[in-house]
Amino acid sequence: MLDRLDQQSPDALLALIKMYEADPRDDKIDLGVGVYRTADGATPVFRAIKAAEKRLVDDQPTKAYLGPEGDMGFVHALVPHVFGDAGMRDGRIDGMQTPGGTGAVRLAVALAGKAGAQRIWMGTPSWPNHAQILADCGMEMGTFNHADADGSADMDALREVLGKAGENDAVLLHGACHNPTGVDYTNEEWDEIAALVKDRGVLPIIDLAYQGLGDGMDEDAYGLRTVLDAVPEALVAYSCDKNFGLYRDRVGALYVMGANTDDTARIMSNAASLARANWSMPPDHGGASVRIILQDEGLTGEWLAEVEEMRQRIGAVRAKLAEAGTAGAIDLTPLGAQKGMFAMLPVSKEQVQELREKHGVYMAGSGRINVAGLTMGNIDAFTNALAAVTG
Ligand code: LMR
16 A cells, blocks of 8 residues: 555755755855854754753653643743733633644644635745645645745735635734745734734734744734734744754644633634644653743743844844845845845755855755854855855
């Protein structure tokens, strides 16, 4: 039976990790998968996480099963950071832990599908796994252009799509630090999106995977909070991969907001049964470490300072790239105003290959770079390589 399966290509983004590791050149530059790097090019475990892990090892009384919802202390401790002063909106919001942000997106799409959503709209380009998850869940995907050539969000495209969308439609929106373009909606645009989504009765699914790396923790949640203030129901997929540096520990959460507390409880019961059928329960270690941080004022302060350090460094790299102006045929100035870890460069697949093979610069085939992979020490080498390939 199994010989009927067609060969699948490896995930192109994840394949880059192995290609980069196998490259013996000392001056290679990794701008592939979205992993934050310090000014020294390292991805250390957060200081706050190390401290929390020590406490976890010393104090954890058992590793007995939790349940499909995982560590609810973790889920609730995140709430003020994600949802702000309005918190759980009088009990209309509840959540559960998921294996990474991917697990949360998967659960959100499955939940929307189970509730009868017929189509999910998504701005493109998007994180490639979004389309893959939709396809795997058997969900029809509608697309619209996310960003204009001038580097702003293409609001006309979104307006057009939402104008014809209806009650069986959902729209998947990046909360902040758009992956892959770095082009976020302005606060005024989020105000308009919230009103449009409400008017059309479209279910918003908001993917917030980079909170804190754009303009700040509260600033990056503006869109999410504004949409949630406007609509009766919403789904939020959250990731701690980047802002707690927990990539391989797979720490995420799905939050659901229903029209009232009874609805929320019913939606949660469906999320729990879908989770049980998918992964039974999420891995504990990373979520428990985040909980320990968020339940301790000192560690929370240390964590927020580490997020701020990341944000500042990404900003400095972006500013330096923008300052460079152009590299060959590539205008780098828009990168200064974009947010988060990613930017799209208008390079061809052949140029991406040449950058990798001749210059040791690794980036996604789409032309996406992980800005956080650049340091003050390798930016010039990168812009020179870009100029050599596109000039
Ligand atoms: C990325 O886009 O590079 C990250 O979100 C990692 C991943 O899982 O693709």
